[in-house]
Amino acid sequence: MLKLVCPYCGIEADETELISGGEAHLKREGPASTDDDFEGYLFLRNNPKGIIFERWRHAMGCGKWFHVARCTVTQEVFGTYPAQTHKPPSRIMEEIKSRRAGQVNGLNSDKAEKFS
């Protein structure tokens, strides 16, 4: 059972309390955007095999959306953080770096910069 700490209410919630919201830090495209941009925002996903930044909602708890850094292969959780941000906070990136030195320079940090 996947357990995540809600950054708002501090509760360690197991996944029955939570609803997954898919990849985080997508850039929401405006009305003037091209079809390609919209397709990218609505449908195309990095779907990483490894570290993912994703959205979760504490549906059966405080009801708030938050973000999680997790590994999709091992289910290791690197930390959770509030939703009001466009990129993972530095403490999360440090945490990933300390545990997965080789993987930080992959698509995740690019993604963090791209949408900052």
Add this chain to the structure above:
Amino acid sequence: MGSVLKKYSLFSLVRQSLNYHTGWERAWKSPEPKESYDVVIVGAGGHGLATAYYLGKNHGINNVAILEKGWLGGGNTGRNTTIIRSNYLQDASAAIYEKSRSLYETLSQDLNYNIMFSPRGVIMLAQTHHEARGYQRINSANVIQGIKTEYILPERIKELCKIINIDCPRYPILGALWQPRGGTARHDAVAWGYARACSDIGMDIIQKCEVTGINPHANGAVELQTSRGKIRCQKLGMVVAGHSGVLAQKAGFRLPIESVALQALVSEPVKPCLDVVVMANTVHGYISQSDKGEMVIGGGADQYNNYSQRGSFIHIENTVRALVEMFPIISRLKMLRQWGGIVDMTGDRSPIISKTPVDNVFINCGWGTGGFKSIPGSGWAMAELMAKGEPGVLASPFSLDRFKEGRFIDESVAAGVAH
């Protein structure tokens, strides 16, 4: 090209039994990879092998290699609940799934390999009024599409399936969509049968060969870096289900796909008591009885991105809880094995059989939770696409650009669930 392998028949069985079964040949060869092929298929699961087989059979392209990271049929082909049906709402889906189901009917003869297709019938239960109306609508669509289905009432369901409890307290059974020619097949045998047939027409099946890099513009050819050296090809087909996103990234594009775990489990074997497939989509539980007597049980997909081939216990519990309510007889069965596969879910829950943004690279993916039933039809359509460079009637609705165009084949709404 003449057949290299000996044909399986009653006579070969008798001959071998006289030799104490010491003379059986390996079903397929395991050659070293050559430097180049006309076509390379990545992924030796059901879909990849079927693609290769129909490239040879329908289009005469035999200089083909099928690369497999692990072992043949060891991914989702060996990890599903083997249900075969074609009772879909949308015309495009109905066409390809019915093609697939009809190919399954004669696949054992076509491949000279017993895939144990068992058209025992599939019951899809309606347990809410919304679902009942939905299935009546699908039934009407199926009539127009020429697919034989029937909307049946609880008495008939009880007749077809003696062990069902039609008065479930939470979700009583209101009716069902019945497809008498749906059923099951032996999943491993489908992969093995296609593999043997591919090997027989001279194709190379290369296992334990992981693609680590793709260069699509290597002097007019696609060059693959693999764990067993460089391999060049004129056309590349990616048929890797849950790992499609990983492979597409190596070729330089993204997909409208997320990979999640889908779990299944089997019980200890019991005497025959269930000779149809029952699917309950409202409560997420699917059940059939294998020839060995095991109850084969499936449920809904897990909710989060996952590549670990194991899912959450809560989903197993939910599935089993739903089925115990409908089949009280199974409440004391012990479960023997449980497993998960990584399925590739698209936004509209329909597959992708398409050209890609990269020339000479084709993709077949996005079958999500419905891959096994579609193996022959998917291979048929993908082979046509790769041979001609353009999709045929079966594949053309399932192109990658439908997401940009908003031209969805929306089975997620039609089925009400992942299907």
